[in-house]
Amino acid sequence: MGEVNYAPIIQEMTWSYSRIKAFDDCHYRWYLQYIRRLHGKDMFFASYGSFMHKLIELYYKEDKSAKQLCEMYLRDFRSQVVGWAPSKTVFGNYFKSGLQYLKGIQPFPYNMVAIEKRVDFNLSGIPFIGYIDFLGEKDGDLYVVDNKSRNLKPRSTRSNPTKSDLELDDYLKQLYLYSAAVEQEYGKLPKSLCFNCFRTPVFIEEPFKEQAYAESKQWLFNKVEEITRETDFLPSVEYFKCTYLCEMRDFCDYYRLAQKKR
Numbered sequence: 001m002g003e004v005n006y007a008p009i010i011q012e013m014t015w016s017y018s019r020i021k022a023f024d025d026c027h028y029r030w031y032l033q034y035i036r037r038l039h040g041k042d043m044f045f046a047s048y049g050s051f052m053h054k055l056i057e058l059y060y061k062e063d064k065s066a067k068q069l070c071e072m073y074l075r076d077f078r079s080q081v082v083g084w085a086p087s088k089t090v091f092g093n094y095f096k097s098g099l100q101y102l103k104g105i106q107p108f109p110y111n112m113v114a115i116e117k118r119v120d121f122n123l124s125g126i127p128f129i130g131y132i133d134f135l136g137e138k139d140g141d142l143y144v145v146d147n148k149s150r151n152l153k154p155r156s157t158r159s160n161p162t163k164s165d166l167e168l169d170d171y172l173k174q175l176y177l178y179s180a181a182v183e184q185e186y187g188k189l190p191k192s193l194c195f196n197c198f199r200t201p202v203f204i205e206e207p208f209k210e211q212a213y214a215e216s217k218q219w220l221f222n223k224v225e226e227i228t229r230e231t232d233f234l235p236s237v238e239y240f241k242c243t244y245l246c247e248m249r250d251f252c253d254y255y256r257l258a259q260k261k262r
């Protein structure tokens, strides 16, 4: 694959956070998905996340009650959440925690400005697209909220960042990038960036920091450059990731080979 230069295709792309993260997960997956444009299969974790996002959106957009959301959850779970969970226990935990959250769902502590807001913008010449789950306002300040099935932890008070702090910083990059769109449309940056980790449930509110904002924009710039230069698109085979997270799995010869050797 190394002798083919895909830069002309890549330079025409519109970017998103998930497009960049897919490259970090596995270069070959990225190649299959965005160069070959293959349509992968729906996976358990991704379809669970989408289903919960949809229900939370209905709570705000259509004023659905907790009871109505729970009914929809129970009625549609099997049809909407597809693919295989790694175990019955994981399936059960996800199922229970989603239902538990919807039973006790409470509005975010902000006035709603927008929900599932599509943002289509340009960052230093890089076309970028995304969806802000919830944009809120309080006392004239703006707040970006992202619904997460991942159980992130609030920032520790340690002087050296913990592994969880670094994970939080990593996830915050997406919201910092969306902040550029907020600034372009509303003329000001958000006051805080928030994660609604609905499975725990934990609500994390992180104050907006100029330095992290600048670093996130630089990160995007570097990543797009790195992907544009890439020619090898080597696989990164790891059992859990390939089996339960990668929607390109069925097209991947490396995965097939690894399965035969197991």
Ligand code: SF4
Pocket (backbone or CB within 6 Å): 025, 026, 027, 028, 029, 030, 032, 235, 236, 237, 238, 241, 242, 243, 246, 247, 248, 249, 252, 254, 255
């Ligand atoms: S199955 Fe694994 S190696 Fe193959 S594309 Fe997906 S993540 Fe990469």
